[in-house]
Amino acid sequence: MKGMIKLQQAFLVFIVCCGAAFAQGNSKFRVVLDPGHGAKDYGAVYHGFVEKNIALNVALKVGKLLEKQGVQVVYTRKTDVFIELDERCNIANKANANVFVSIHCNGEAKKQAYGTETFVMGPTKNASHLEVAKRENSVINLESDKQKYQGFDPNKPETLIGLTLQHEEGLNQSIDLASRVEERFTDDLKRKKRGVKQAPFWVLHRTAMPSILIELGFLSYKPEGEYLNSDDGQDELAESIAKAIVAYKKEYFIPGNVDHAEPKEEPKIIAQADKPEKKIEKAPEKKPVATDAAPSSKGESFRIQIAASGKDLDLVPANFNGLSNITKEKGGTIIKYFYGEAPDREKAKTLLAEAKAKGYTSAFIATFRDGKRVN
16 A cells, blocks of 8 residues: 555656646657567567567558658657666656557467457456556566556556556547547458557556557467568558547647647546446426437537546436536447537537536547548
């Protein structure tokens, strides 16, 4: 317990320091690419396919594509070297990055699973998600100085879950970037999409910007391992990841403002999700009660994304600080919640102001076409 308290206190100091540094802003969109593992840390190894090599190759290819688009790229490693888990986070935070993208390959004992999945920071009770997090966190065991991870044990799920309570900033933006990556894998490459998921990764926990961890596929499934290990496969994967990052940049990045389009404070809905459910009284008749059905507007429209969570909440005003006209969109294990709908951006800005006034300070405008979300 004392170790956990020390860890939490250190992290709070870290957040304050990072906030001061981030206030300076960036003139160029800056991406930190983190090829997982390296040197003595091989990562997943199946059928002669080695995770550390594939992750590095793909990251370098992504970087070259992004640089051609005017994106500034920082790598946690560019060669086969061992970088401590904590240092990867330090590199991202010192770089004052806009986003952090960690690249990995998956593996499992039965050698039957295949497909892509992209993770964001968050708690999970799903055993398979915890196993992925434990495996990627286990690099700590290879490090000489384990004091900085005091109170953190990658083999104890309760420890992992506890750490997630400290850092969930930028969850909306992280989920959006992760969703774009998964969509590109599916739409461009016809890969099996396992979806966007939450899990407690140390490397995502310690980064102070929207962060994702990509599992390119399963090396344990030989046909997929062969694809991941091939030059053509790595070129295709890199192109899809780069496209997703550039699309994210166009929507969120304002030069000179590292905080992107909106502040990164966590929506209150995430904290509320962990509280015991209360009996909801019937809303007054004059105030419409939200329903699961999305608005049926034709053409382009705009809604306000107020939160994203693994909790499936009833769409009633009492669950959303009094806001009605709430809709939700389910995608994998993540549910996005939206407030209102407007036919143009000017009216959407009014809805955005209303949402922020209710405490959803990281809310932002999302574009829909014929009832479907578009980038």
